[in-house]
Amino acid sequence: MTVTDAAPLSAAGNPIGFGRMLRKEDARFLRGQGNYLDDIQLPGMLHGAILRSPHAHARIISIDTSAAEAHPKVKAVITGAMLEGLKLAWMPTLSQDVQAVLATDKVRFHGQEVAFVVAEDRYSARDALELIVVEYEPLRPVVDARRALEPGAPVIRTDIEGKQDNHIFDWEAGDREATDEVFRRAEVVVAQDMLYPRVHPAPMETCGSIASMDRVTGQLTAWSTTQAPHAHRTLYALVAGIPEHKVRIISPDIGGGFGNKVGIYPGYVLAVVGSIVTGHPVKWVEDRSENLMSTSFARDYHMHGEIAATKSGKILGLRVKVLADHGAFNGTAQPTKFPAGFFHIFPGSYDLEAAHCEVTGVYTNKAPGGVAYACSFRVTEAVYLVERMVEVLADELKMDPADVRRQNLLRPEQFPYMNKTGWEYDSGDYGKTLEVALDKAGYDDLRRRQAEGRARWRAAGGTPEHPEVGGEHLMGIGISFFTEGVGAGPKKHMDILGLGMADGCELRVHPTGKAQLRLSVQTQGQGHETTFAQIVAHELGIPPEDIEVIHGDTDNTPFGLGTYGSRSTPVSGAAAAVVSRRIRDKARIVAAAALECSTDDLEWELGRWKVKGDPEKGKTIQEIAMLAHGTLELPEGVEGHLDASVVYDPPNLTYPYGAYICVVDLDPGTGQIKVDRFIAVDDCGPRINPMIVEGQVHGGLADGVGMALMEVIAFDESGNHLGGSFMDYLLPTSLECPSWELGETVTPSPHHPLGVKGVGESATVGSPPAVVNAVVDALEPFGVRHADMPLTPAQVWLAMRGRPLRTDLAVS
Amino acid sequence: MQTPAPFEYDRATSIDQAIGLLEQYGPDTRLVAGGHSLLPMMKLRLAQPGRLVDINDLDDLSYIRQEEAQIAIGSLTRHSELLSSPLLAQHWSIFAEAERVIADPVVRNRGTIGGSLCQGDPAEDLSALVCALRAQLVIRSRGGSRTVEARDFYLGPYETVIGPAEMLTEVRIPIHEGAGSAYEKVERRAGDWAVVAVGCFVKLDADRVLDVGIGLAAVNARGFAAPEAEDRLRGQPATEEQLAAAASLAAQHCRPQADQRGPEDYKRYLVGELTRRALRRAIDRASRGGA
Structure with missing residues (x-):
């Protein structure tokens, strides 16, 4: 059976394998019977x-x-x-x-x-x-990260012997000389400063x-x-x-983690x-x-991006300098050798010749943290950087940003693709996904309506000086195309404080054919108890309701580094598939012994080993479980029972991607933005439970609207935190979210046993630039090329007047 | 979980008993109705009253009824009741318009008009509303009742004329047959306090403005109102030019302060823009029979 075939249904009506089913954990959560x-x-x-x-x-x-x-x-x-x-x-x-x-x-x-x-x-x-x-x-506090390294700045970490400044680290990735060379010969070079402000994961619990x-x-x-x-x-x-x-x-x-x-x-x-x-x-x-x-905040990256291209819009190179505000203690959580996380995936989804980034980390008088809020180890910042730079380039060249992306996206035949900063993208058909999204959005029609609206606004007398004319609003259309690297990670490439990121997994099939799967990863609302049961069901044909997923207790589960960075399905999902296959192999031996035939005479159909050419003869996995625990004589050296354990070291990350399109409405008289539409086409390979995937995408898109339009932790000049309650730190509500329009393409990962890729953070990573690009596009009549998040009404109004705020500081 | 400081609690069974408790225990005692302003402040320990007197059982303070040329609203009336009242909708569209953008349904089901007004938050929508309509507020004490103009009710942020042993019992809204009203609010997110909000009513005589009231929230306007703009508009023809002139006066005379919702110049700009919009819609309603 391939993963795209519909799975047969169990007696309880659940798919024995992949497909939509209600979450097993919801019965207790919806009844208020969770145990937090x-x-x-x-x-x-x-x-x-x-x-x-x-x-x-x-x-x-x-x-x-x-x-x-x-x-x-x-x-x-x-x-x-x-x-x-x-x-x-x-x-x-x-x-x-x-x-x-x-x-x-x-x-x-x-x-x-x-x-x-x-x-x-x-x-x-x-x-x-x-x-x-x-x-x-x-x-005297250090509040502004951009002044943390000035001579005479107060030294925060006087506890570190000999420390004379607030510098933490310098780190770089990519090829500096090759990148400089590309920039020297490029016909067009555009630069842009941008801040990804400090935000907070704010889990409900x-x-x-x-x-x-x-x-x-x-x-x-x-x-x-x-x-x-x-x-x-x-x-x-x-x-x-x-x-x-x-x-x-x-x-x-x-009750929610998001890296917090x-x-x-x-x-x-x-x-x-x-x-x-x-x-x-x-x-x-x-x-x-x-x-x-x-507790752990997210982002706080002050970025300077430069993009080099030809006049016709072919991107040649990217160059980035980052000032990273880590707060008072460097407490970011990421693989140890990457102090900027996976930020160096910033070349994104594009075929370019060279790229280079430099990241400098500094101490400030703020809470520690930095890697959180579904950021995939700072892929979020990287995607925001590149997706803003592509827009800046399109603006410079007066080209349609969809066309710039069409011209530069990696092509299917380039995969597996080694990018210019050392990441090996596993699979992709980017152009197709972009076209699916553009079609779904009705992109050409949107652009036509946008042009008509701008013409109406101008005809009514709209100008940057007189933006409010008879209530005419302006439309903005924003695109984002993201590639993530998730599923940390291969032992050869990464560790955390010396601990490898391989995941253990144990599966026990009891005599009556019911099973327990023990995992090291920890669900925070993602639906592991359902998804992992479906993986075992897919591999062994045991109904998901007969599989108990056990996690969250170190005395009862095998070792592994946990759930973050969208790593559960890429790593532990693979482990669950592999351990199930071990059981399947063992079941074959037991079945052969019971049927008095050779294992070579048997073939697998979901839930059953059967004799080739005599399909009536066979043993179900449940029958085999009882036999394995019974008195059946097994071949020399084969132990009884039907248990197995594995440790899965992923050969590579998985690289989910997607094309997102956001349509916003701008009231030029007040600066208010309304998100009218959001189209999200994700490719995370096959979907184990599409309902759960869609739920995760919905949540991530809401996150993106929040970050783009309202979320920020700013500090006043004394270093007071200005977001210490939900009255001050705003999270989006359903009223700020349109009815999400989702789509998918399916490009399996070639190295994952199930072909699946992580998806938990895709929408959080991919959506903020789509919203910001849409707002900046709506502001085109005002000559705005960029304004930092969050794009509150005040920030939009100020951007229209050419003086956007430093959103990380108190508004004065 | 955020934990308030220790406090005593009484549940009043009558208005007189509630006032008696206020007298007995002094200024450290606070009335609690919906609790949506006071309780968050207590949980943050920004407010630490020694005693709460719960007035949620005082059903005789919950009503919306017409009394001659006024609508009388009991101070325990919930936001959701203001939002859905046919009587208010018939005379003043501004109520439903403002209530629709106040907080969220959970808060509106619980929060009361009296609590909102007495809290004295500078960004309170209902303060701008009652000041726009020139409502009167009835305040009870042991000795009897007194009535104050809404615009004289506020002494400053979080400060009203209500004494320690007094209680707001009723809000009296004048009815102007044929008048139009409107409410405009800019917020960062649904349920947030206003960046700026403007409410107004307009009464027309043919095309001329016979009377007008303009209320402003979140910009430190004295009495939550824009009297200079009202004076400029009263008696004038209801034209765009006149509206613009009045709106500009409203923007000029308020005293907004920069905060995370925006800088001072943006807020002042919004006062002008939202005043124009609100007046425009109120005039439109007035010209079509009112509300």
């Missing part, structure tokens, strides 16, 4: 709360905890000084830096952790925070942990909101020095310390403001 971290109550459990810094940069003169300790319900108050004694004041980050668990010498961002209170209940813990007296000596240290056994059990329980187990062992075999991490149901729940936060460590100190389990759950202010 904050639902967990343990006997004797205490509650923690964190005192946070009101300053962006200040020296700590003194901390007086005596009044808090006197609170009748307070069990412990922990400060940085106490942690220093335990050598726990600082913890390693995922980027070879350290981060303060509790501040000792000074605070380095607004919202940084200063003290931890453990009390009998959450209210008392929070009340006691107000009894702690901290004396600060405010210091905030981060938290319950730590329970058993003083008798020395066993630490931590229930944590983590996307990567196994990685956390190893890190706990490294951070706290607790032997790894005595650490158990449990991820219960997770990859790293270890000070609160997690403090819950452990609190449990050690008090001898009780300690729960710490941050509130919404804490989540927005202190």
Whole structure:
């Protein structure tokens, strides 16, 4: 059976294989019966709360905890000084830096952790925070990343011996000389500065942990909101020095992650310390403001792009300089040797001769983070850069941006394609996908209507000086074509702190033919319990309702680094297919023994080994399971039972791609933008459960509208965080989202056992540039070539007047 | 979960009892109705009242009814009831227009007109609305009731003339037969506070403006109103030129401040543009029989 054939249906009506089915997990979620971290109550459990810094940069003169300790319900108050004694004041980050668990010498961002209170209940813990007296000596903060490296800038990381500036790293990729050479001979060179502002993943469930240290056994059990329980187990062992075999991490149901729940936060460590100190389990759950202010943000890339081309629009090269704002501690989560993540996939979907990027990371007085919000390890920033640069080029050449893309997209015969910065794209038919999207949008008709609208606006007297004429609106059309590299990753190419990114997977088929699949990856709402059951169903013919997917408990699942960067299906999905095939091979031996024939005489049909030429004779997988656990004599050296385990090391990333088209309406009298249409044609190879894929695309498109039009964390000149609640940090609602128009093309990955590619982040990566391109296109009559996100009404109005904002700073 | 500071709680069973509790416990006591302004501030610990008096059971404060040439609205009337009221729709389209862009259905089902007005948020849509219509507000205390003009109700941001043992009980909206009204709001996202919002009513005598009221939200206009623009327009022909002149005065006399919703010049510009739009639509309604 190929993956495009419709799968037969089980007795319960589910596809035995790929196809649409309702999610197995939804019954409990829709009934409010999920088991999230904050639902967990343990006997004797205490509650923690964190005192946070009101300053962006200040020296700590003194901390007086005596009044808090006197609170009748307070069990412990922990400060940085106490942690220093335990050598726990600082913890390693995922980027070879350290981060303060509790501040000792000074605070380095607004919202940084200063003290931890453990009390009998959450209210008392929070009340006691107000009894702690901290004396600060405010210091000048570094707020503007573009001034972080100026001589005389305050040095943030005085804890690092000899540190005289705020520089973290310089990193480059691509061929500098070849790129410079291409730029020297190019007929056209266009440059553009752009900011991908600091945004936040803002999962519905905030981060938290319950730590329970058993003083008798020395066993630490931590229930944590983590996307990567196994990685956390190893890190706990490294951070706290607790032997790894005595650490158990449990991820219960997770209410959204988006990269926000990859790293270890000070609160997690403090819950452990609190449990050690008090001898009780300690729960710490941050509130919404804490989540927005202190946990992993995303982006904050200040980019300078240059594109070189011929006069006829053939792109020759791309050159990029990035200033990366990493906040006060370098805590980004990505494969260790890539300090800018996968940003160097910025040549995108285009056939060009040379490309080069330089990235400089700097410290600022802001929260740490940077790799989050479904960014595919900064492919998001890369796609935004290249898709804006293509538009800038089209604007310069007065060409239709669809034509520029048609002329430059990689051609099918070029795959597998080694791009100019070292990525081997596995498969693609980009031109086809673009045309499907353009057709679906009715692109030519849209352009005609746009021209008519502009003509009406001009005829009514519309000019840049007098944009409001009789209520005439202007249309904008934006295209984005993205290629992602997801499924980290091959051991030969990447690791995180020395840990390879191969995924374990175990499958047990019980005597009655029901199965349990054990995974290292961690669902946060993606529907793993359904998708992975469908993979096993596809391979073995066991109905998905008969397959239990087990994940989220390090004591019960094999090792693997978790779910982020759209890696679950590319890596663990492949592992699930491979482990199923091992079972299938073993089942063949059992069937042959039972049927008293050679394994060569058997052929597979879904769910059954049958005798070639005598199809009535055969054994179903369920029959084989019972036989494998029974008394049947198996060939010499073949063990009984029907279990298998694998470790899957992906040979390459998978490279999903897509063509997105956004149509916006601009009210030139107010600067308001409305997204009228959004067409998204994705190619992620075959779709295991198309409904789940579409749901993920819907969510990602909403993310894109949010980032393009409203989401940003800005800071005022004192370094105050200006997005600490959902009244200030805006997320889109259904009213900002049009009815999504989805489409697909199917180009399988040649190296994945199922041909599938990751898709969880495609829409989040691909949609922001489509929206921004559409808004900038609507502003064509005003001569606007670029304006930074978020394109709020004020930002659009200012762009119309030639003076767009620095959106990362306070509006003045 | 965000946790408020400790507080005491009473649930009032009558207006007099609620006022009695306010008197008994002093200025540290706050009334809570829908709770959609006060409770978030308490959870952020920006507000830490020592005691809440819950007035949600005071059904006699929930009504919309015509009393001669006025519409009387009880202070516990929910946004959703203002949005769907046939009586308000018959006389003032501005109510449904404004309510449709206030927060979201969940908030509108719970939040009340009294709570919205008493919160005194500078960006409150209903403040601009009642000031545009020159409503009167009825305030009760133990000694009886007093009535203040909506435009005199506000002393500054989050500050009203209501004393510690007083309670807003009713909003009285004048009815002008044949008048037209409209509400215009620019927001960054549905449910956000206004960048700028403008509400107005216009009463015509043939093509001439007989009376006009203009309310402004989120720009620190005194009394949430634009009296200079109203004075400029009253008695003039309802032409585009006159509207533009009035709108320009409204923009000139408000006092917007820059924040993450936009710089001062943009907000001032929006006051002008939205005033023109609102007046235009109100005049159109007035010329077609009103509402």
